[in-house]
Amino acid sequence: MIYNIPFIAVVCLILIGLYALVFKRNLIKMVIGITLIESGVNLFLITLGYRKGSIAPIYTSSPGGIMALPIPQALTLTSIVIGVAVLALMLSLVIHIYRHYGTLDVRKVRRLKE
Amino acid sequence: MTEMSKIVRTITAIAFPFSMIYGLYVIAHGHLTPGGGFQGGAVVASACAMVLVAFGSKWTLDKIKEKRLSVFESIGAIAFIGLAFFGLIFGAVFFNNFLVGNDYLFGIIPVVGSGLADINTAGVIPLMNFAVGLKVIAGLFAIVLVMAYATTNYKEGKK
Amino acid sequence: MNIPAYTPALIVAVPLLGAFLTLLISRINDKLRNIFVILVLGLNSLLVGLLAFNIFTKSTPDSPFIYTYIFGAKDVTLPVVRILFEVDAMSIFMAIIASILVFVAVIYSWSFMKENTGLDKYYTLLLLLTAGMLGMMLTGDMFNFFVFLEITSIASCALIAFWTNKAESVEAAFKYIVISAIGALFVLFAIALLYGQYDALNIAVLSNAIQYTFLDKIALVLLIVALAMKAGIVPMHMWLPDSYGRAPSTVTLALVGATLASLYGVLRVIFTLYGNILLEPAKFDIPVNMFIGWLIIPLAVISIIVGVIMALRQTDFKRLIAFAAVAEIGYMFLAIGTGLAAMGTAYGRTALEGGIFHIINDALDVGLLFLVAGAIYYATKEWSLDEMGGLARNMKYTTIFFIIGLLAVAGMPPFNGFASKLLIYESTYQLNPILAIVAILCSILLLATFVKVFHSAFMGPKLPKFKDVKEVPKSMLFAMGILVCIIIFFGLFPNLVLENIVRPAADALLSNAQYLSMVLGGA
Amino acid sequence: MSKRNLVAAVFFSIVAVIFIFSALLMHPFGVLDESDMDDYVIENTQEETGANNGVTSVVFDYRGFDTLGEATVLFTAVAGVIMIFRRLKND
Numbered sequence: 100m101i102y103n104i105p106f107i108a109v110v111c112l113i114l115i116g117l118y119a120l121v122f123k124r125n126l127i128k129m130v131i132g133i134t135l136i137e138s139g140v141n142l143f144l145i146t147l148g149y150r151k152g153s154i155a156p157i158y159t160s161s162p163g164g165i166m167a168l169p170i171p172q173a174l175t176l177t178s179i180v181i182g183v184a185v186l187a188l189m190l191s192l193v194i195h196i197y198r199h200y201g202t203l204d205v206r207k208v209r210r211l212k213e
Numbered sequence: 214m215t216e217m218s219k220i221v222r223t224i225t226a227i228a229f230p231f232s233m234i235y236g237l238y239v240i241a242h243g244h245l246t247p248g249g250g251f252q253g254g255a256v257v258a259s260a261c262a263m264v265l266v267a268f269g270s271k272w273t274l275d276k277i278k279e280k281r282l283s284v285f286e287s288i289g290a291i292a293f294i295g296l297a298f299f300g301l302i303f304g305a306v307f308f309n310n311f312l313v314g315n316d317y318l319f320g321i322i323p324v325v326g327s328g329l330a331d332i333n334t335a336g337v338i339p340l341m342n343f344a345v346g347l348k349v350i351a352g353l354f355a356i357v358l359v360m361a362y363a364t365t366n367y368k369e370g371k372k
Numbered sequence: 373m374n375i376p377a378y379t380p381a382l383i384v385a386v387p388l389l390g391a392f393l394t395l396l397i398s399r400i401n402d403k404l405r406n407i408f409v410i411l412v413l414g415l416n417s418l419l420v421g422l423l424a425f426n427i428f429t430k431s432t433p434d435s436p437f438i439y440t441y442i443f444g445a446k447d448v449t450l451p452v453v454r455i456l457f458e459v460d461a462m463s464i465f466m467a468i469i470a471s472i473l474v475f476v477a478v479i480y481s482w483s484f485m486k487e488n489t490g491l492d493k494y495y496t497l498l499l500l501l502t503a504g505m506l507g508m509m510l511t512g513d514m515f516n517f518f519v520f521l522e523i524t525s526i527a528s529c530a531l532i533a534f535w536t537n538k539a540e541s542v543e544a545a546f547k548y549i550v551i552s553a554i555g556a557l558f559v560l561f562a563i564a565l566l567y568g569q570y571d572a573l574n575i576a577v578l579s580n581a582i583q584y585t586f587l588d589k590i591a592l593v594l595l596i597v598a599l600a601m602k603a604g605i606v607p608m609h610m611w612l613p614d615s616y617g618r619a620p621s622t623v624t625l626a627l628v629g630a631t632l633a634s635l636y637g638v639l640r641v642i643f644t645l646y647g648n649i650l651l652e653p654a655k656f657d658i659p660v661n662m663f664i665g666w667l668i669i670p671l672a673v674i675s676i677i678v679g680v681i682m683a684l685r686q687t688d689f690k691r692l693i694a695f696a697a698v699a700e701i702g703y704m705f706l707a708i709g710t711g712l713a714a715m716g717t718a719y720g721r722t723a724l725e726g727g728i729f730h731i732i733n734d735a736l737d738v739g740l741l742f743l744v745a746g747a748i749y750y751a752t753k754e755w756s757l758d759e760m761g762g763l764a765r766n767m768k769y770t771t772i773f774f775i776i777g778l779l780a781v782a783g784m785p786p787f788n789g790f791a792s793k794l795l796i797y798e799s800t801y802q803l804n805p806i807l808a809i810v811a812i813l814c815s816i817l818l819l820a821t822f823v824k825v826f827h828s829a830f831m832g833p834k835l836p837k838f839k840d841v842k843e844v845p846k847s848m849l850f851a852m853g854i855l856v857c858i859i860i861f862f863g864l865f866p867n868l869v870l871e872n873i874v875r876p877a878a879d880a881l882l883s884n885a886q887y888l889s890m891v892l893g894g895a
Numbered sequence: 896m897s898k899r900n901l902v903a904a905v906f907f908s909i910v911a912v913i914f915i916f917s918a919l920l921m922h923p924f925g926v927l928d929e930s931d932m933d934d935y936v937i938e939n940t941q942e943e944t945g946a947n948n949g950v951t952s953v954v955f956d957y958r959g960f961d962t963l964g965e966a967t968v969l970f971t972a973v974a975g976v977i978m979i980f981r982r983l984k985n986d
Binding site for chain 4: 103104105106107109110113114117118121122146148149150151155156157158159166168169170172173174176177180181183184185187188191192195
């Protein structure tokens with residue numbers, strides 16, 4: 100069980116992010132929550148690729164030995180860039196919402212109802 | 214974003230070329246050492262963002278317009294997808310690494326196993342790294358520039 | 373007829389290249405850019421049509437034809453490292469829908485969006501949205517599916533916020549991006565769970581390896597929840613009326629396609645990814661298919677009821693249609709749920725066929741109604757139904773199109789909605805009569821809603837403020853005309869469509885063993 | 896506690912249970928069940944792609960199409976951000 104600490108850390112990150120997203124009323128805090136969930140998922144992907152005692156999968160003057168899995172690292176790279184894109188778009192929308200409503204409180208940003 | 218103090222600007226002017234060179238190194242050696250187009254592009258883009266923070270968005274926007282950056286980004290993207298199309302033309306399959314195995318540009322296959330490697334290897338991968346690097350530099354810098362400029366304008370309009 | 377093997381790759385790559393070039397071309401001339409975008413999408417529709425023709429003629433009920441394309445190498449290596457495109461009848465069926473919708477949207481935008489600034493970005497994003505949707509539909513790799521899902525959601529979010537001077541559209545876009553970011557992260561987590569166990573990302577390989585451990589169940593739940601959330605089923609539907617209602621009509625049309633792409637994701641996950649273990653008993657001797665089916669059916673029924681009732685209360689034209697779209701999505705999920713719960717029986721198959729047929733009908737009908745709403749907005753600058761009246765005198769063609777759309781969406785003969793809804797009623801009645809009765813009642817209520825709209829917007833005395841209202845420009849009428857022609861064709865010859873297009877798609881979904889052998893057998 | 900909070904709490908606890916279960920049931924950290932696909936990459940990356948860096952060869956060669964999608968996502972985001980902050984006619 101003690102070996103699973105990285106996975107537990109992943110779940111902690113995701114749950115903290117989800118908590119921020121669900122219970123916080125500030126739009127910026129919600130964005131931070133989504134970023135935390137995303138970091139959790141990225142951490143999960145990268146931990147999947149680890150083998151005990153392995154080195155990075157790069158042959159340039161490597162000491163030799165078992166190598167970590169390369170595909171999860173590539174997937175994490177993709178997922179990080181996608182996260183940056185989503186974050187940029189969300190923050191620009193938040194800026195615009197602030198311009199229109201003059202507030203970041205999610206309870207007051209509610210012109211769309213029913 | 215407004216201009217910062219003289220100390221910050223001087224330090225930025227000194228640090229900017231070094232971080233730029235480091236980023237370009239990471240892009241160019243993507244197929245040999247840890248790194249690649251995205252990572253190196255992010256380094257260069259953060260160097261540019263540092264300039265933006267130190268010198269203010271108005272100054273930066275006088276030097277380079279976001280429209281030009283978006284053209285650069287388009288060029289990077291077209292180069293990337295163009296390399297994929299070249300794979301279709303020369304190697305019969307989309308995204309084929311058609312340069313690997315040739316003796317000229319980037320075509321050498323390295324010695325199997327760990328050891329120092331030639332930079333002239335890996336086929337289209339270094340070219341794709343350059344294309345993606347250009348794209349990421351232009352793209353990230355454009356995002357930061359546009360957002361910084363938009364927030365500045367708003368504050369001044371309020372006053 | 374033989375087509376080049378790389379057609380599936382071109383279907384995604386052409387709109388992408390077009391999108392990258394659009395920004396450069398729009399610096400030259402605006403009209404040139406519009407023509408370029410229409411040409412790119414026309415070429416793309418042609419490619420989709422060719423591939424579809426090829427697949428539908430080659431597949432027989434016993435052995436559905438699957439087109440595989442490997443990126444980067446000539447042969448598949450085992451284990452499958454490279455990304456594969458796996459195009460079967462179901463994928464290409466959805467691709468046809470997406471390309472029709474986007475093509476119509478672009479023609480419609482010529483006049484509709486003329487007055488706006490930032491059109492270069494608008495067309496770029498529309499092309500990117502097309503590429504994202506088509507990629508989602510054609511890909512055979514889970515992670516690639518996630519990437520295209522993100523392209524679709526980011527492009528549609530930016531397009532929803534196109535009218536940035538209106539607070540509501542920005543708010544709707546924010547809601548949409550939050551929902552889709554969470555959904556996409558859940559999908560990614562599920563993919564990581566599967567990857568961690570089987571060390572594979574290809575759908576066929578995963579489907580072959582899946583053993584239905586507890587982690588697989590978690591991955592299944594996460595995938596279905598996230599994709600159904602993006603498809604707009606009821607507990608998670610709140611983003612849908614907002615973003616459908618506040619985006620420009622052309623964008624709404626493309627968004628309908630994006631929503632249906634998520635629906636396709638649900639179908640693909642259930643029937644192909646988990647297809648091998650669907651009929652195995654899970655807990656308490658209930659097979660997995662019954663479990664998932666009866667999980668989906670209540671949600672679908674609630675979607676139908678909520679959609680119809682909320683539509684009755686709306687005064688905003690586009691929001692009303694959006695709630696009707698929620699109800700229509702409920703019908704599709706009802707059919708899918710019935711097909712799952714009664715898997716293996718004849719009526720289960722009928723239900724699935726009805727559901728698949730309803731996907732294309734819903735896209736056309738709801739799309740037409742959104743375009744009519746856009747046309748009225750273009751002519752009167754008015755969204756609210758309370759302010760409208762007497763428009764039939766000034767806008768003859770639009771009125772006719774609206775009548776066709778409302779009859780089709782409510783499932784009246786001789787339009788296309790009738791054929792698919794009849795299949796759904798018939799099969800759900802055999803599963804449980806109450807479901808069918810609810811479905812029929814809600815359909816009638818939907819008709820009543822739209823008749824009310826028709827009365828308040830088009831009938832009645834001519835209002836003085838709409839004295840100068842003219843018919844909309846020809847390109848908009850032409851775009852609506854395309855949809856109307858397809859609707860009437862489908863309504864008059866439902867059997868033709870059912871046998872040639874819908875049935876192969878249903879076959880492709882149900883024959884999972886064939887899918888695996890076609891994809892992996894060539895290795 | 897308001898209605899919104901109650902719904903949120905229920906949603907949160909359901910998702911929390913799902914995620915905690917998945918963390919507890921994962922294979923032990925560092926001990927993999929299967930690694931065929933990645934071993935193939937590690938063995939063949941130098942011969943097939945000529946790159947010494949396994950990750951880059953996956954990013955740009957084996958899964959190059961994903962990277963095209965990734966670059967497209969960034970392109971989409973830039974186009975979206977510039978479009979959102981564009982100058983409107985009536986400004």
